[in-house]
Amino acid sequence: MTLTINDTTMTSDQTAHTARQTPGRQHLWEVSWLPGRVLDRNSTITAMVLADQAGNDDLNERHRLWPHIEGWAAELGLTGHDAVNRISQPGAPGQRRGRERERPDPEAGQ
Secondary structure: OOEEEOOOEEEEOOOOOOEEEOOOOOOOEEEOOOOOOOEOHHHHHHHHHHHHHHOOOOOOOOOOOHHHHHHHHHHOOOOHHHHHHHHOOOOOOOOOOOOOOOOOOOOOOO
16 A cells, blocks of 8 residues: 655555545645545545555455454544445545556557
């Protein structure tokens, strides 16, 4: 997992979910899988780490990471199940799970 944190954005190599600094509100952030919520920087990092880990195909209560999932979700006021469900909702950015960002093939249209 590589979480890239810049002044105004946060991205990861494990998920298409992103975070960005809220326009006009210094030190506050929005995360793609938590629409309508504004978070501080630390909570945003927690949300991005959670999004990274939630892409694990065999993630459930017996998974070795589940206690961490529950803990990170609790920091955001959610249960582990609620967080994982929100992260994987249809219409949310697709999960990349370690793949490079998919780019259009420039020769495909020719």
